[in-house]
Amino acid sequence: MTRYIALLRGINVGGINIRMAELAETVRGLGHTAVTTVLASGNVVLETSETDAAVVKSGLERTLSERFGYEAWVVLVPWPRLTGTVADYPFEDRVGWHSYVLFGSEPATLDDLLAAAPELDPNDERVQRGTDVVYWQVRRAVGIKSPFSVLSGKARFKPTTTTRNLRTLRKILAVPDGAAPEPAVSQARPNAAG
Structure with a gap:
């Protein structure tokens, strides 16, 4: 499996x-x-x-x-x-900042996204390419209005990319193997005594 x-x-x-x-x-x-x-x-x-x-x-x-x-x-x-992506997050935790990972199902799209990104103000946000991801950190006060956020939300990137907060990814990784097993189907047959 x-x-x-x-x-x-x-x-x-x-x-x-x-x-x-x-x-x-x-x-x-x-x-x-x-x-x-x-x-x-x-x-x-x-x-x-x-x-x-x-x-x-x-x-x-x-x-x-x-x-x-x-x-x-x-x-x-x-x-x-996913385990490697979280372990390789390149930016340190900073008070007042959000840490994200932008995942892509097509590596070329991530390259296009980075190529189209405007010059970013490192006092507000920063990005770095990873394996099939773009690591992104943005100052909380700037948030979804940041230049990179606006760019990544454009229609041409929607079918192949999605972004998750690093905290969410850590919660996902906490799911144990085999979690939520299928409900057991009873093999018992009705008692035919009679």
């Missing part, structure tokens, strides 16, 4: 509201196991016997789109990669 974290973009914001119990049920319906949602921002831990990540990603996107009536975009991250 391969363990992944599926990062869904844009749910429970902007009118796309999905209950986590329904999301987990939908993902289990695809045959994935040990399905656990973390927070209500579209973080799904799953295990699968499917060996092709592209098949898992496309199956999730198609099924979520059909089930919940929106255009689903998923960045699928193998568990070991």
